[in-house]
Amino acid sequence: MGLGLGAIPERRYVRAVISEADTGVATSSWPKLSEVPRDVLLEVLIHGPLSRAEIAGRLRLSRPTLTRVAKALVQRGLLVEGDTRPRSSAGRPSEMLHVRGAAHRFLGVKLTPERLFAAVTDLTATPVAAAEEPLRSCAPEEVVAQIADVARRFPGVTGIGVTLGGVVLDGLVAWDEFLRWTDVPLKAAVTRATGVPTAVDNDVQALTAAQHWFGPGAGLRSLAVITVGAGVGTGLIVDGRLVAGSHGLPPHFSHTLVDAKGPQCGCGRRGCISSYLMTQVMLRRLAGRPTYEEALDRVRAGDREAGQVFAEAGYALGVLIGTVANVIDPQKVLLTGEGLPLYEVSSELVHDGIEDTYEDDPDLIDLDARPFDFTEWARSGAALAIKATITGAISERPQLDRRR
Amino acid sequence: MGLGLGAIPERRYVRAVISEADTGVATSSWPKLSEVPRDVLLEVLIHGPLSRAEIAGRLRLSRPTLTRVAKALVQRGLLVEGDTRPRSSAGRPSEMLHVRGAAHRFLGVKLTPERLFAAVTDLTATPVAAAEEPLRSCAPEEVVAQIADVARRFPGVTGIGVTLGGVVLDGLVAWDEFLRWTDVPLKAAVTRATGVPTAVDNDVQALTAAQHWFGPGAGLRSLAVITVGAGVGTGLIVDGRLVAGSHGLPPHFSHTLVDAKGPQCGCGRRGCISSYLMTQVMLRRLAGRPTYEEALDRVRAGDREAGQVFAEAGYALGVLIGTVANVIDPQKVLLTGEGLPLYEVSSELVHDGIEDTYEDDPDLIDLDARPFDFTEWARSGAALAIKATITGAISERPQLDRRR
DNA sequence: ACCCATAAGTTCCATTCGGAAACTAATACC
DNA sequence: GGTATTAGTTTCCGAATGGAACTTATGGGT
Incomplete structure (x- = not known):
């Protein structure tokens, strides 16, 4: 519904076989998974190909459970059996389970006041397409329309994730300084306009989550992500x-x-961390207000002033x-x-x-610097969609979890 | 065992009725609870008396489940039915479930280089006894012996929680600057010496957890505790x-x-937060090196120097x-x-x-200042024991949790 | 006083789910 | 080729959960 599918012939004849999984929009509906299957899928998604025995060990489940759950996930097309990997010593070799990335596609959108960045990824957050265009307008309705246009160019996605630099609480953009938005129910609007389940979050938060699932921080218990x-x-x-945070903001240090x-900082005081690191402030301190790249060149060329900044x-x-x-x-x-330069x-x-x-001891800090393409922002939108889809946050209202 | 209860007459005649709960050491054995009963107990422990319907709602469980689980917990003596509370409008009144605090006792011990503080509480962390004595020695074996002596004075406790100002990882005191300890397996030692399951943690961490379960922060999703x-x-x-933290330390800001x-700080630099707040440093800046109380009196009397500090x-x-x-x-x-003064x-x-x-907006910060008795430190040790007992961390090795 | 609406708590039952035991399968090593 | 070893499967059973329908205890209206 809401998808204009009235004209599509009924498919009663399939229902008996494929049952629920295929009832809705063909390729893009996400099967409901209960907790254990979801955990298994996540484990494979985050920690690469794994054997059933390995997963059972990590998740403290029995091997029979893994047989059953893996079979179900393979049937739903989310996992596939890959190569078998011989044991180092004796024993039957493991059959590795891989995520079948092609099973689903997700669209990520990153909004800035000037441009819209889009990326389509598969289920493993591997990019398969990207797009970029000027933002036609900052008015919420027009932004929603533009996102819907983009979504039309990439049909069949299972979920959409939109990120922006503002305060997002439960799909509601409470406040975006750059877009000048207050209380925009973006999640609901994009879901309605596209007919595709949509998640919305702050861009840094989404990036952090993306790095924690699909990046160098995959599966860590604790991780700090710093974006420059x-x-x-x-x-x-x-x-x-x-x-x-309880008000939706990412942690700020x-x-x-x-x-x-x-240097004078935007916050009114002097010498905050951000006053040294904001590109604008850095460039303002240099003669002739160079671009960032020019400034970098000066530093590399040994320029004293730029070097100091x-x-x-x-x-x-x-x-x-x-x-x-x-x-x-x-x-x-x-x-x-x-x-990062x-x-x-x-x-x-x-x-x-x-x-x-x-x-x-500073050696205790495992510092990992990764160069960064701007499309990564859009990819992390797709990762947000993946996360929301798998955890169910995208369709149902978030469950109150009764954990300890 | 280890409690010298050999002389107590056997109680076979009760076993058939109370079954497992009473099989081991009479009053001090904790029944194994599976996840849901544990969550229910916790909910009542943290959020005060609750009706079955209320708990079912909060924990997203069905009412039949609550009937069953509550019955089991009452049988094991952990919950009791209290007053019935009439509905405001129509409907059958709720029967409130209370934690039966008297069911178990816990001993909390806080170690400082000079003194040992002890507190005995019931299951609701309500103090029932307290003690304080000079630390006989800082040598680990003697401290363990002294804790065992204290424990002997309070027989029948279900768990012991020991806290100190050092780095504790998994029951091992990796480093305590004040006691000058390195790699002391305190948990194992006290468990062996007393025969009672024991938990060990950093004092600030234990205090934070205690405030989060039994204090003004009860049950909050996010809470910051600052001790002065x-x-x-x-x-x-x-x-x-x-x-x-991944190395066992509490967060330090x-x-x-x-x-x-x-002012000069112990860390070598000047003007850190802690350089202003450490009592020693504050008093050093005042003429005649007064005690803390004297300094406070000066401030209240309008003394300029003390007021400034x-x-x-x-x-x-x-x-x-x-x-x-x-x-x-x-x-x-x-x-x-x-x-806190x-x-x-x-x-x-x-x-x-x-x-x-x-x-x-600073008004968003819900700031709560609570005066503080030093015995609170010992109480939070008991709370640590309660927490460890309920979550099972005290006996089994901590479960790898397969959560999202 | 009586009946009804309302909500708490209970009983019964079908279903689901996960683990134990015992099995088969595929390898290395001798 | 036999044996040890580990992966994966099948069968079966017990535990636990939620739905439906019930009982219980109240307030409110007539």
């Missing part, structure tokens, strides 16, 4: 779950003080890393973003900042 | 769970910079509160500790600090 771009952003995974005599930025980044590590003592700190040119100062801030 | 005493400590609850020209400390506390709130955006910030004498400056630091 036009500004800095932080996301935290604690106890295997994304930390969402960025106005922690580095040096009270530092980037060194200070690097130090501030180090302080940020150290502060985050002090607070949650994560298994890994992941550094991403378009501004900063780490490349002044990694030494970053480490100075860490050393001056972190209260334990 | 000889130093400052921080504990976090996120998503209903205690945040434990206390060396965040407030003012680079501030306490004002700065208050401001630093505000910065700490704001920083914590920025990071996890908790539902509540709970302020406790022996040093600070908040009383300079609450205005605390709020200034919050205002200058928190990036949203």
